[in-house]
Amino acid sequence: MSKVLAHSLLTDFDINLFKSGNHYKLYEKLGSHICERAGVKGTYFAVWAPSAQQVSVVGNFNHWQDGEHKLNVRWDSSGIWEGFIPDIGHGEIYKYKIHATHNGFVTEKADPYARRAEHPPQTASVVYKTNHTWNDKKWMDKRHKHNGLDAPISVYELHLGSWRRKQEEGNRGLSYSELATTLVDYVKKLNFTHVEFMPIMEYPYDPSWGYQVTGYFAPTSRFGYPEELMTLIDALHASDIGVILDWVPSHFPEDPHGLGNFDGTACYEHPDKKKGYHQDWKSLIFNYERNEVRSFLISNAMFWLEQYHVDGLRVDAVASMLYLDYSREDGEWEPNDQGGRENLAVISLLKELNEALYGAFPDIQIIAEESTSFPMVSRPVFSGGLGFGMKWMMGWMHDTLNYFKRDAIYRNHHHNEISFSMTYGFTENFMLPLSHDEVVYGKGSILGRMPGDEWQRFANLRLLYTYMYTHPGAKLLFMGSEFGQGTEWNFQDQLDWYVLDYEIHSNMQKAFAAINGLYTSTPTLYEKQFDPEGFEWIAHDDSKNAVLSYLRKGNDPKTLIVCVFNMTPVPREDYRIGVPFFGRFREIFNSDALEFSGTGAYKNVDLTVIAEGWNGKTHSTSITVPPLSGVIFELKAD
Structure with missing residues (x-):
């Protein structure tokens, strides 16, 4: 009796879909599947190897001996080899021993459809059947509200192996369970709506990051x-x-x-x-x-x-x-x-x-x-x-970082770099990324790009995030950038969490959580983030003062968010901006706040909108914009 029994999970319909490129659930058919055949427990194996002359399953169960468990090639020219091996179950490790039809080529391959692999540097596949009961029905029923284009989408990008490590245990990365x-x-504390994991599919080489x-x-x-x-x-x-x-x-x-x-x-x-x-x-x-x-x-x-x-x-x-x-x-x-x-x-x-x-x-x-x-x-x-x-939105990323790395005294000559994104800002549904690619290969950290002394560098970083999180589009930030990590990302070690012992870094983290929280809790900032109706310039041409200002609009026409950014270390007092109607005007965010390690000296209180035209608008008000800061206001029509 053969050690491999004839068996198949594949129907003629499956084969037709596979060969036509239209089979979207091959993982249900190919790979290794624990099952029963005529009351006998074992595992069904199926692998696509169209140019093979012979395919065997090898593993600990047969001492890795070639030819002990030969699979059968299907008759339908699909190139699929398959068979059922009794008494092979959960946890068995295996590979496919493949003999090519030419030149005597022989190789051992991991299963392309395996649900689990050995821990690198080991390379075999594992027969595996997951056993998990999902508890996220509440989320799944409502996730359309969280993933919609009219929802706030603020993504924390991270590399699991270097977010945090157990340094006392050989500097190992945290497990999935520990991360839970x-x-x-x-992530909840920082007001992110999503996480993005750099690749977690099995990979052999740590420096590839997955x-x-x-x-x-x-x-x-x-x-x-x-x-x-x-x-x-x-x-x-x-x-x-x-x-x-x-x-x-x-x-x-x-x-x-x-x-x-x-x-x-x-x-x-x-x-x-x-x-x-x-x-x-x-x-x-x-x-x-x-x-x-x-x-x-x-x-x-x-x-x-x-x-x-x-x-x-x-x-x-x-x-x-x-x-x-x-x-x-x-x-x-x-x-x-x-x-x-x-x-x-x-x-x-x-x-x-x-x-x-x-x-x-x-x-x-x-x-x-x-x-x-x-x-x-x-x-x-x-x-x-x-x-x-x-x-x-890669263009936004490059232009913005190029602008912010310039010394403030030169920024008025490069004002177009910071305003250019809105010339094409609605041609796609854009996500604004400050990703891992921007903190490797000698680029340094995001904080490291900021010019000036320490105070100015952190002020610039707060200004950058205030601009980013009020600019139209979804957002993505790579781990560590939220608290102003000063060193370039190193995949072999954890983030520089120790810097949070310093007030300027912990306050940077507070500032980020605040602007992220403002974005995720303010419908006017996200309801029309991919719609040109959600944005209107106040002044994009004030290069003399290096000040940028715009309106953000949502579904409520009586509520506007007014965003003003001073790209220089010179405070702009009694700075007049135009608004489209009369209403209650109040400051809701100031990146120069004392609790963020700002000066705390430039606040906007008792603001009044008057019927004096400015910036092409029918009304206006006079505000103070602190040095190297972004100030966000809410305008509500009476």
Whole structure:
């Protein structure tokens, strides 16, 4: 009797969907699945290896002996090898031993669909069946209110391995379970609405930060078991905090146990190096033209949304996917069939991906990290867009950081840098990112970019965040930036939490929590954050004083938020601004407050709106704008 019994979870319909690129739940069919066959308990294995001559399951149960448990290739030309092995259960480790049909090539591969992987540097897959009862029905029923484009979206981006560490225990990272208390409390305290985890899919190499994935369906075992990650997500949801995962469909590493050269051929990667190899990242590019690969990618995105209840995906490196000439010189790429530089297969895949994900989960957000001017990234597919919910506003990020690093005496000559974003600010549904990419590779910290003495640097940072959190669009901030970490991020160590012992840093944290809280609790700042009706300039041209001012509008036409920013260390007293109507005018936030380590000397009280036109408006008022500060007012019509 064969050690591998004939068995299949795949129907003809599954095979047709898989081969046509339209199977969106392959994780239910491929990989390892604990089940019964004719009353016998065991595990069903299925793997796609179309160019293999023989595939065996090897592991501790057969002393890693090739040929002991040979899978059977399906008759339908799908390239899928499958079979049922009795008495193999939860926790068994395994790989696929694959013999190619040419040149005697033999390799051992981890299971592309495994739900769990060994702790790196070990590389085998684990037969695994999760056992978790979800407790987030209340959140799931109402998350459309938290993820909508008319909701406040303030995201805390973090790298799990270096947020906090147990230094007394070998400097290890916190487990998913430990994060379920410490992280949740912290994020809530700082008034964030969402967290975004840098990739937590299994990866072999710590310095990649998770962006070189080998186990697309397995949460990294560095921080614990799959159920512990589910517990963390449950805890975040219980505190009304959404969860976004970084997702990497743009490339994967060449590690021997990974997807590369899977069956002795370019199975998952494109066989043409001009389309299949990233010269910058020394990694392989998925073959987006191959239907089975398209099914793999869409199924993987669907998996995290369905099985882990995540509320969104941030799709990494979309620009590198969209353009055939991305980071390539002449002769290193070939035009598409229409003579252009766009990767047409990627465009069609992204449209299909977003339609499938939003069709299944209309209350999520899929966010593109896309750095070019590719049109309509965050517009619906039916209107010609790529179908993403949001897009990172990379232009805003670069212009703003370039502006803020300038000494204040020169800023009046670069006023256009800080006002330019609104010339295109509503062409997409933009998210404003100050991400991990801005605090690595010698760039220093966000605080480290700020000019001047210590007081000025912290004043500039408070000013930057006040501007960012009143500017139209969703927000994202990388961990540590909220309290003014002075050093560049180091993935091998925890954040510089010790600096919170110093008043200027703890007050910076208070200031951030306050402006974040103002954004997340003030409908006028978010109800129309992606709508040009939600924004109106007061004065974008006061370069002489380096002062910027604008109105934010929500659904209530009788309530406006007035935002004024002084980009110099010179206080602007008796500074007149125009407003569109008469009403009660009061200061609701001042980044120069004493409790934030500001001067506390420039307050706005007993303000009066008069019927004197200014800045093209029918009414006006006179205010004081402290040095290097942002001041936010509320105007309510009587």
